[in-house]
Amino acid sequence: MLVIDDDAPTRALIEDLxxxxxxxxxxxxxxxxxLAAIEQRPPDVILLDIMMPEISGFDLMxxxxxxxxxxxxxxxxxxxxxxxxxGLRLGADDYVVKPFSNDELVQRVRALxxxxxxxx
Amino acid sequence: xxxxxxxxxxxxxxxxxxxxxxxxxxxxxxxxxxxAGDPRSALDAIANRKPDVILLDIMMPEMSGFDLMxxxxxxxxxxxxxxxxxxxxxxxxxGLRMGADDYVVKPFSGAELVAxxxxxxxxxxxxxxxxxxxxxxxxxxVDLGAxxxxxxxxxxxxxxxxxxxxxxxxxxxxxxxxxxxxxxxxWGSSSKWQDPSTVTEHxxxxxxxxxxDPRNPRFLQTVRGVGYRFEG
Numbered sequence: 001m002l003v004i005d006d007d008a009p010t011r012a013l014i015e016d017l018x019x020x021x022x023x024x025x026x027x028x029x030x031x032x033x034x035l036a037a038i039e040q041r042p043p044d045v046i047l048l049d050i051m052m053p054e055i056s057g058f059d060l061m062x063x064x065x066x067x068x069x070x071x072x073x074x075x076x077x078x079x080x081x082x083x084x085x086x087g088l089r090l091g092a093d094d095y096v097v098k099p100f101s102n103d104e105l106v107q108r109v110r111a112l113x114x115x116x117x118x119x120x
Numbered sequence: 121x122x123x124x125x126x127x128x129x130x131x132x133x134x135x136x137x138x139x140x141x142x143x144x145x146x147x148x149x150x151x152x153x154x155x156a157g158d159p160r161s162a163l164d165a166i167a168n169r170k171p172d173v174i175l176l177d178i179m180m181p182e183m184s185g186f187d188l189m190x191x192x193x194x195x196x197x198x199x200x201x202x203x204x205x206x207x208x209x210x211x212x213x214x215g216l217r218m219g220a221d222d223y224v225v226k227p228f229s230g231a232e233l234v235a236x237x238x239x240x241x242x243x244x245x246x247x248x249x250x251x252x253x254x255x256x257x258x259x260x261x262v263d264l265g266a267x268x269x270x271x272x273x274x275x276x277x278x279x280x281x282x283x284x285x286x287x288x289x290x291x292x293x294x295x296x297x298x299x300x301x302x303x304x305x306x307w308g309s310s311s312k313w314q315d316p317s318t319v320t321e322h323x324x325x326x327x328x329x330x331x332x333d334p335r336n337p338r339f340l341q342t343v344r345g346v347g348y349r350f351e352g
Contacts, residue, residue, distance in 0.1 A: 088235035109218035
C-alpha cells in the first residue's frame, strides 16, 4: 500500500489504520518521489491525495497511469460532485472524501484488492 | 475508432420510480439496461442474461439486498453496486464487507454513478469500459458509437478525421498530446512524411465548429510548446 499525501497527520493516521489491518504501508509526502517509488516497488493499491503543493493528485495520477496500472483511490477533502466525477473519469478506481470513516476506507481498500484478484 | 461493446446493467429495486429513473439514465449513457422489481426476477435475469454489473437496492420487501447478494454470490461473482437510502457508516461497511464492489447512497449523482460503473468495469478488465459511449462536457456531446458531435443538442458536421481527433482528445481530458502523437494516433502517420500543421489546421477547424469563441477556446486548448489538450 502506498500513501501519497503532503499532510503528516493524515499519513500517520492511514499508516496506523491500515497497518493494524495487516497491510504493509509506505508513505510519501512529496509527489516528486512517488513515481520513483512506484517504479522501484509497485504497490498493490495507491491512496492519493489531490490537493498537494507540487502537483495535483489528478496530474500525478495521469503520470502514474503512464507508468503502471496500479489501482488508485483518491482520498481528498474535495468532496464536490464535480471533483468526484472528474477523479473517477480520469481513471481512479475509487474516490473517498475526507474526513472518512476508518472502517469504510479499510473495506474499500479490500474491495479493490478483491476486484484485482477476480480480474486476475 | 473502435466502437465498444455495450455494457449490460441489471437494476434490482422494488421502487418502480427508481427503476425508471435508472433505466433512463443508463440507457442514455449507452448501456443495455434490464430492471427487476423482485428477487426472483433478478435471479432469473442473472442466470439467463449474465449482466456485466448489478445495481442492487437494500431495502426490499421480499428479501433484503444483503440477503439477495449472498444468494447471487453462490453462483456468480458479477460486480455488484449497492444503491441504497441507508446511508449510515454501519450499512456502508457491512455492504462492502459482505462482498459488494461499491456502495452508493441515494439520492445519488447520476454522473458519479456512471463514473463508478466505468471505474468498476475498468478494474475488472472489461474492454468495453475503456471509454464511455457518449462523452459529455456541458453543452458538448461526443457520441463515440454514432460518431456524432453535438452542441446544445444540435448535431455538428465534422469530417472523419476531425471526429477522430476530437474523440481522442475528449476521451482523455487534460492529457496533453503532442502534434506528433496526434499524427500517429489519428492519421496513423508520422511527422517524417506528414506535416504536423495538418493537426493544427484540424484543430483550428474544430474550434470554429464547437467553440463559442474559437480565439479563446474552452474545450480544445493549446499547450504552448507541447501540443493540445481537451478541457472538459
